[in-house]
Amino acid sequence: MEYNFTDIEKKWQKYWEENKTFRTPEYLTNPKKCYVLDMYPYPSGAGLHVGHPEGYTATDIFSRYKRMKGFNVLHPMGWDAFGLPAEQYAIQTGTHPSVTTKNNCDTFRRQIKELGLSYDWEREINTTDPKYYKWTQWIFIKLYNTWFDEKLQKGRPISEFIIPEEIKKQGKKEVTKYIDSKRLAYYDNAQVWWCPSCRIVCANEEVLFDGSHEKCGNKVEKKNLKQWMLRIPLYAERLLSGIDNVDWPEGIKDMQRNWIGRSTGAEVDFAVEGLNQKLTVFTTRPDTLFGATYMVIAPEHSLTVTITTDERRKDVNDYIKAASLKSDLDRTDLAKEKTGVFTGRYAINPVNHKKLQIWVADYVLTGYGTGAIMAVPAHDTRDFEFAKKFDLPVVCIQDPDVSDHNQKERILKGEECWTEDGTYINSSDMATGIDINGLNKETGIAKIISWLESTNLGREKVNYKLRDWLFSRQRYWGEPFPVIHWEDGEISLIDEKELPLELPQLEKYLPGESGESPLANATEWLTVTDNSGRRGRRETNTMPQWAGSCWYYLRYIDPHNDKLIFDTAKEKYWMPVDLYIGGAEHAVLHLLYSRFWHMVLFDLGIVSTDEPYKKLFNQGMILAFAYENEAGGKVAADIIEERDGKFYNSETGMEVRQIVAKMSKSLKNVVNPDDVVLRYGADSLRLYEMFMGPLDVTKPWDDKGVKGVFNFLGRTYRFFSNPGNIVAADENPEILKGLHQAIKKVEGDIENLRFNTAISAMMIFLNLAMKKGKVTKETVNIFTKILSPFAPHIAEELWQQQGHARTLAYEPWPVVNETYLKEDTFEYPVSFNGKLRFKIELPVNMGKEEIARIVLADERAQKWLSTGKMSDIIVVPNRIVNIVVKN
RNA sequence: GCCCGGAUGGUGGAAUGGUAGACACGCAGGACUUAAAAUCCUGUGACCAUAACGGUUGUGCGGGUUCAAGUCCCGCUCCGGGUACCA
Incomplete structure (x- = not known):
């Protein structure tokens, strides 16, 4: 029978829809539950992109597998539908954004349904629906x-x-x-x-x-x-410590930690000469106070106007105005030379009562710390650069640990900046009574902070970048x-x-x-x-697009409740989300914002868990081949011709280079899932998205690659739907072994989200079965089950052909029988000095001494033993034999 | 600059410290066919060599640990992502 994927897929999509196969169970007594969530899409006018089905297929495989494992599975989908494109389209055409949004959602829903994803469509949500945003407002x-x-x-x-x-x-x-x-x-x-x-x-x-x-x-x-x-900064500490208790990729955890940006140090108060005001700075290095030679405040600092003297007022005002016109990117561009103006005013260094000029400069930011810094040019490159430019004093207070005598001299004289650690010098004052000379960084910081606190001039302080x-x-x-x-x-x-x-x-x-x-x-x-x-x-402002996505996972739990945001018992049952898959572009903002809301809801007793997402996984981006000419100019993919493995611009005949780039309209290399479904079917698209490589890495789409999985599905269908291949007898032990190896591998790989190797395990089994030519009905049933999470349409069809009346979506997952996997013998690789020379088959339970004896007696070993003197033999049972020969 | 990833055949990629290159694409040869497509079979890291065998080499670069390193450690190079005058 030919593999007519279009008919098969249409048939089963209709079956699932009509039978509500994937409706979430309402009885909440099963202790095994699994909440599998996708990052819902913004329904753009362009329709689905091949990047979407990547994550969606992964969660679908996981959901289908868990259902077969006896779990109650919640696997919903919805639309993050507020946003700028629909509004801009409305400005241009007058079409109401709700109309545009509805059309786009319809397209997305149709496309997603054509992929055979097992969502419970009765729980679909839309952030623009007043019944939904009622609760966002709540x-x-x-x-x-x-x-x-x-x-x-x-x-x-x-x-x-x-x-x-x-x-x-x-x-x-x-x-x-x-x-x-x-x-x-x-x-x-x-x-x-x-x-x-x-x-x-x-x-x-x-x-x-x-x-x-x-x-x-x-x-x-x-x-x-x-x-x-x-x-949100009030929750910084909770957001930070919560990261330690979730199963997320380390990279994403680090990004959140960096974003929160906790740093410890001290706030230090500086008296301002001639004013009854103090200027407070935040520093991570209070131990370098003796090296502070001037101070800088941000142009927007609240004291800037007060501090500035009348003589300096015009220059300072001009500077503030100029800074306000600069973009943030412009201001923070490190390559640009530092700018600043003197306010005419002095501050007093609390450790030694020295006068410090107060400057205004835009390299100091209002939003971080106190918006004012003490500058230690001898040991900070930015301060050093500034000091050199404006001829401000540089005082070295750390003994540089360098062997180069000349360099050491320059550092001590303040002609070069030293940013490494060293013991303190020039760090004592008789009048104030503080002395940290000779101490190291840790003890220095501790001593200064306790001095500051005892004299009420400063205090230990934790600062966050989070605003x-x-x-x-x-x-x-x-x-x-x-x-x-x-x-x-x-x-x-x-x-x-x-x-x-x-x-x-x-x-x-x-x-x-x-x-x-x-x-x-x-x-x-x-x-x-x-x-x-x-x-x-x-209020005429509206909320940002993040608002709806901050809590949508909660609404799926009870989406039609118009009395409550959700039923408490249902929330308790389903939360937290057991698996959340989406792009790494949301590593910081969305995930941090929604954790913040969730913590507030937790504190108020509205939700039962302190973290919303137990396990998070990021799919890698899908790129595509693109082409560029000698000069590096891009050539649209639709005018490329391939000949003998080389690529040519069909209009100019010039050879071009194949590169890998993001899919974009201008490169004409965007892959549309609809086209793939039309040519190869949804099962092939699903399988290819998973077979391309590990889920979390960036990888290029290659149309040719789809053929490989399409061939596999075609072979599967033709082999298993041919009654002549199915025998009523005891199963061949080799097939049983291969089948149970496949069950084991597929099961483990799904649990670990390693779908590419799960698919190859199934390919290996199919190759074996086809080589043997005949399998039993039981084998067909088992193989169909393990294939079904990946390629559900073809699996349902094969299942039905075996005489089953109902869907296999809830059939129990096959159990591995270890006895079929047992081996009597192991083929030992025998290596000499780590290099493989020959193999020898021996019983698995043979002792080390006997293995060594047989191997050394083997005539193939003689050749290598004769090259020198044997000094050792390592036998690792059922793994390897290595013989060390020395000359 | 800082933080995090990564580098394996022509290509996508496999490898609990223990047989590098599973699986697939591509390519080559063969079967079927009037022919093509589809399908099936065989081969396929590179180099040397053979009638057959066999050997050398090989996971970005340079060192190290180990009986044994793609895998662990140290030092680089390049690529990707994040972030940035964060005091």
């Missing part, structure tokens, strides 16, 4: 009404917050202000990039090096806009904030009972001139009046 209200108790390291309801008496005395306004300063969500001024021509706020990533907007090329400017922010999360966007196509700004300045959140606050219909989607979101045009929706006649205006 969580926002929870965040707003939560404060972080630093002592307990735990989020708590704002109602439990105790307001200090001295604040209460200052009146209602101050109390509100104080409470707001503790909420996890707050509303404040923030600097954002604004493109005046597009009238849109740009993400940092959208601003090019020269300060222009990548979409239109016009200059962007910084704008101060009131924004919603989330205090408050800017949580609003000036867009239409996002979740509206459930917030009202009243005319008297009060901010209130709408009642939970009034949720969802739906997006209003709009005629125009362009943002307002002032930087306001397009929602500012929705006049009727916008204005509200309370019972006492007070007027208010709704």
Whole structure:
């Protein structure tokens, strides 16, 4: 029988749909549960990409396998459908984003269904559905009404917050202000990039090096806009320590650790000469205080204006203005020369009372530490560079451990920077009584910190790179904030009972001139009046795309519940997610944000686990072949001709080079899954995606490679569907052995997500079966089962041909019978000095001495023994024999 | 700069410190066919050599540990990803 994959696949997709084969079990008594999650896609207009089925096939194989192992499996799919492309399409064409979104989701759903993925479609979610974002808004209200108790390291309801008496005395306004300063969500001024021509706020990533907007090329400017922010840094310690307890790739864990960026050091207060102000710096090296020779504050620092003397005011103001026009990329480009201006003011070094010039420079950032630093040019390259440029003093305080005498001299004189560790010199002061000369780094830091704390001039301090999360966007196509700004300045959140606050219909989607979101045009929706006649205006910003994806895994658990975010018992049963697969591009932001929300929900008792994703795995990117000419210019893949293993540009006849690159429209090397399904079928596409290589590595798509797995499926089908190949007899022991080896290998490989070698194990078995020519019905049944997670359509068809009436999706996974795998003999490789010379078959239970005796007596051994004197013989039972011969 | 990966035939890739190159593509030869496709069979790291055997060499480079290294250790080179005046 020919392998007619199109008919087979259509038939079984229809069967699964009609029989609701993959509906999630509702009885939650089975202690074996498995929640298998994909990173849901943004349904773009371009349709599915071959990168999508990679992760989806992996989770599908895992889900199907777990069902056969007797697990209750939750395996859902949905759409991350808010986002910019639909909104921009609306601006251009007037089509409402919900229309565009619906069409795109329909395309994605059709494409995904054609891959035979075993999702429970009754649990499909869509972040743009008001029934979904009702709960996104609900969580926002929870965040707003939560404060972080630093002592307990735990989020708590704002109602439990105790307001200090001295604040209460200052009146209602101050109390509100104080409470707001503790909420996890707050509303404040923030600097954002604004493109005046597009009238849109740009993400940092959208601003090019020269300060222009990548979409239109016009200059962007910084704008101060009131924004919603989330205090994620309060959870920094929890987010950091939680990483240790999850089964994630080490690389991703490291990326999260780096992003959180914990560093320990001290805050040190410097008196400012002539002002009743102190300037506080954060440093990881308080031990180098004696080497501090000047100070630098960021242009945006709150004290910059106060510190600057009148004589220096004009220069400083000019500098601040210039810095504000620079893009962040521009400012942080290390290759650029450092700039800065002197404020005219001096600070006093607490360890030795020396006067230090205070400068303003944009290499110091407002957002990190205190926005001010003490500069130690002798031992920090950035400070050294700055000091040399502006002729500031350099004092060496660490004895450089270098053998080159001249270099040592230069370092000691402050002519060269020394960034390694060394014992301290020049680090004592009689007047202040502190002395760390001769100490090493550890003891030096400890001594200085305890001195600072005893004199109340500083304190030990932990700092994080993690910043408050800017949580609003000036867009239409996002979740509206459930917030009202009243005319008297009060901010209130709408009642939970009034949720969802739906997006209003709009005629125009362009943002307002002032930087306001397009929602500012929705006049009727916008204005509200309370019972006492007070007027208010709704928040016009919307939430960022991250919001919906921060908690979607929770909604799958109980997606149609309109009373609760989810049923508690169901949440307890299914959480945490047992396996989460997606691209590494979400290593930091999405995974960090959703962990943060989850921890807050955990603290409030809404979820039962402190981490959402127990095991995480990142699929590698799928690249494609591309072509470039001698000069390195790219040539579109559709005009390439291959002759004798070489590649030519069919238009010019010139030879081109084959390279591997990301798939892109301009290179014309994008592979469309629909085409592959049409030519080879979904089972082949699934199998190839898994056979290409290990799941986590980047690998190039090669159309030729699909043929290999297609051949395998064709051979499988033709062999097993031919009744002439199936005999009613005892199974051949070699086939039994091969079959059970395959079960064992496939099972282990699925558990470890090593699908490429699982597939090759099945190929090996098929080759063996075809060589033998005949198999029993039992063998067909077992092989069909282990093939089914990978190629479910063909497996269902073969299963049915064997006379089974129902799907094999819930058939028990075959059990390995170790007795079939036992061997009587082992073929020992015999090597001399590590080099293989011959092989000899011996019983597996033979003793070492006897093996050595037989091997040495073998005539093939004589040739090698005669080359020198045997000094040793190593026998590793059932592994190898190695003989050491010396000349 | 810093952090994390990686480098194995013509290609994608296999190898608990123990037979390097499983499996597959490609290629070559053969069978079937009027022919082609499809299918089936055989061979296939490189080099030397043979009637047959056989031998040498080989996992980015240079060292080391070991009876034994693709695998472990030290020092590099190149490629990929992340991140960045983070004090």
